[in-house]
Amino acid sequence: xxxxxxxxxxxxxxxxxxxxxxxxxxxxxxxxxxxxxxxxxxxxxxxxxxxxxxxxxxxxxxxxxxxxxxxxxxxxxxxxxxxxxxxxxxxxxxxxxxxxxxxxxxxxxxxxxxxxxxxxxxxxxxxxxxxxxxxxxxxxxxxxxxxxxxxxxxxxxxxxxxxxxxxxxxxxxxxxxxxxxxxxxxxxxxxxxxxxxxxxxxxxxxxxxxxxxxxxxxxxxxxxxxxxxxxxxxxxxxxxxxxxxxxxxxxxxxxxxxxxxxxxxxxxxxxxxxxx
Ligand SMILES: NC(=O)c1ccc[n+]([C@@H]2O[C@H](COP(=O)([O-])OP(=O)(O)OC[C@H]3O[C@@H](n4cnc5c(N)ncnc54)[C@H](OP(=O)(O)O)[C@@H]3O)[C@@H](O)[C@H]2O)c1
Numbered sequence: 001x002x003x004x005x006x007x008x009x010x011x012x013x014x015x016x017x018x019x020x021x022x023x024x025x026x027x028x029x030x031x032x033x034x035x036x037x038x039x040x041x042x043x044x045x046x047x048x049x050x051x052x053x054x055x056x057x058x059x060x061x062x063x064x065x066x067x068x069x070x071x072x073x074x075x076x077x078x079x080x081x082x083x084x085x086x087x088x089x090x091x092x093x094x095x096x097x098x099x100x101x102x103x104x105x106x107x108x109x110x111x112x113x114x115x116x117x118x119x120x121x122x123x124x125x126x127x128x129x130x131x132x133x134x135x136x137x138x139x140x141x142x143x144x145x146x147x148x149x150x151x152x153x154x155x156x157x158x159x160x161x162x163x164x165x166x167x168x169x170x171x172x173x174x175x176x177x178x179x180x181x182x183x184x185x186x187x188x189x190x191x192x193x194x195x196x197x198x199x200x201x202x203x204x205x206x207x208x209x210x211x212x213x214x215x216x217x218x219x220x221x222x223x224x225x226x227x228x229x230x231x232x233x234x235x236x237x238x239x240x241x242x243x244x245x246x247x248x249x250x251x252x253x254x255x256x257x258x259x260x261x262x263x264x265x266x267x268x269x270x271x272x273x274x275x276x
Pocket of ligand 1: 081091097153193214
């Protein structure tokens with residue numbers, strides 16, 4: 001039975017084994033082995049489709065069907081995610097954002113974190129949500145936390161500086177501030193987003209989740225640095241609030257971002273996954 005407690009071993013297995021476009025996986029003694037006969041394997045994964053011939057929790061099956069093909073196809077990726085209402089809002093005007101998506105989306109987000117080596121967030125997300133950025137809902141490996149804090153506004157009072165796990169901060173501030181368990185990288189302000197991207201690559205992180213918030217994702221998107229952008233859409237209308245994406249205005253509809261996409265039903269919500 002595949003559950004939230006072992007789905008991350010399956011992700012890890014597929015990440016390490018993706019030699020062909022069609023992968024058959026057998027579950028033997030609760031560990032995953034590559035099958036010679038992919039058609040009768042417990043799990044078979046081809047380019048865009050995953051078939052489970054074994055018992056699996058419904059929610060976990062939906063997560064696997066979205067994430068396993070990505071792991072099969074990509075040698076490295078930057079994946080952006082944003083949870084939003086139908087009308088594209090991630091928070092009310094007063095900043096309240098708990099919760100726009102339903103409980104299932106937590107397992108999905110933690111699964112996304114578990115397939116990544118690093119997770120990137122902006123300083124406002126740390127200040128407003130005080131997140132841990134771990135995978136505790138599915139018990140997977142935790143990604144390296146990377147925080148973009150250009151003016152070093154943060155202090156040690158946030159949870160990420162208290163749990164003993166490491167952090168990286170990218171800044172262009174010259175302040176001599178210290179944070180617990182944190183390596184600070186000072187970068188020039190000019191071309192900051194691209195320099196962050198180059199430094200993340202230089203540090204060896206291949207699978208990177210750009211988790212939010214809106215400003216951070218928008219910067220990566222408009223600089224063309226995302227390979228995949230996923231919108232987790234709750235069937236709600238907020239009316240006015242904070243937009244999920246804020247990029248420079250365009251003057252011609254020919255120039256909208258329109259790209260290859262996959263749409264998945266996920267519980268009572270939908271996930272729209274754009275590929276660049
Ligand atoms: N729904 C979701 O999936 C989701 C996920 C995460 C967060 N959130 C929500 O998003 C909200 C925060 O979003 P936000 O857009 O206000 O903030 P944010 O993206 O968390 O942080 C933005 C700030 O980070 C710095 N920054 C990030 N990337 C940068 C870049 N490439 N270049 C320069 N500066 C950069 C800037 O700091 P300075 O202003 O100091 O220059 C910027 O103002 C919170 O309410 C949180 O709850 C929602």
